[in-house]
Amino acid sequence: MAKVAFIGLGVMGFPMAGHLARAGHDVCVYNRTAQKAEQWTQEYGGTSAATPAAAANGADLVFTCVGNDDDLLEVTTGSEGVFAGMKPGSLLIDHTTASAEVARKLDALTRSKNMGFLDAPVSGGQAGAENGVLSVMIGGAEDDYARAEPVLEAYARSQKLLGPAGSGQLAKMVNQIAIAGLVQGLAEATHFVQQSGLDGEAVFDVIQHGAAGSWQMVNRHKTMLKGEYDFGFAVDWMRKDLQIALNEARRNGARLPVTALVDQFYGDIQAxxxxxxxxSSLLKRLEKEG
Structure with missing residues (x-):
């Protein structure tokens, strides 16, 4: 069992840190809102700290799961960030969905301090985090991954080392690119069902088992048909992720016309x-147009 720190107790981090505690690890948490950290300790045990540096003090592995590049740099390189508390030989594992550029920067910084780093964004949503069945896409060195792999099993249904630092973030971009077009397709299909007068639940009950089936269809068609969207992965966060992917595409020359279009559609939802x-609220935009 490892002594670990977990920084960031949002809808993903809260249950992920909980799985680590339930697996028997010695977990110290930090959250920007101290009340959330107190709530976590009441539910899972463990301890909380007033700063990321204090949480990371003496830890073998330090996990971060925050909002974006700026948040990540603040909790790592800031005056009270984890680098101020981490010991030589420890390992930083970042679950934030961030840029490949910041992953490479943190990798270089940890190496200079005789520490390890893995960028390890996840997919599976809040339900996947709560049920401990996330997919983890990982970039970094093989020896660091070997140390992290048995610990990540606490909440990973699948995990894979995909290459050097930044590779995990690039794979997460692939994931979000695929989802963007898929959800727009599901929104259009649902809109078509509604306009056609078909029994939507009956239609999706049949086609979800065929070539059109997907996680999104299985888990979202019922709520989309009911117009329910007050849950799940927020449009604001998806748009942040798509901007990261589009920026990377401009750098590497990839052409993402559908992703760019769906990003604009999400902008309409935000507006x-x-x-x-x-x-899945992309459907609302189609209904509004109608």
Missing amino acids: SGGGRLDT
Whole structure:
């Protein structure tokens, strides 16, 4: 069992840190809102700290799961960031969905301090985090991954080392690119069902087992048919992720016309006040146009 720190107790980090505690690891948490950290310790045990540096003090592995590049740099390289508390030989594992550039920067910084680093964004949403069945896409050195792999099993249904630092973030971009077009397709299919007068639940009950089936269809068609979006992965976060992917595409020359278009559609949802709605709310935009 390892002594670990977990920085960031949002909808993903809270249950992920909980799985680590339940697996028997000695977990110290930090969250920007101290009340959330107190709530976590009441539910899972462990301890909390007033700063990321204090949480990381003496830890073998330090996990981060925050909002974006700026948040990540603040909790790592800031005056009270984890680098101020981490010991030589320890390992930083970042679950934030961030840029490949910041992953490479943190990798270089940790190496200069005789520490290790893995960029390890996840997929599976809040339900995947709560049920401990996330997919983890990882970039970094093989020896660091070997240390992290048995610990990550606490909440990973699948995990894979995909290359050097930054590779995990690039793979997460692939994931979000694929989802963007898929959710727009599901929104259009649902809109078509509604306009056609078909029994939507009956239609999706049949086609979800065929070539059109997907996680999104299985888990979102019922709520989309009911117009329910107050849950799940927020449009604001998806748009942040798509901007990261589009910026990387401009750098590497990839052409992402559908992704760029769906990003604009999510912008329409934000402009109408739906930034906190689930990503499946793309359907609302089609209904509004109708």
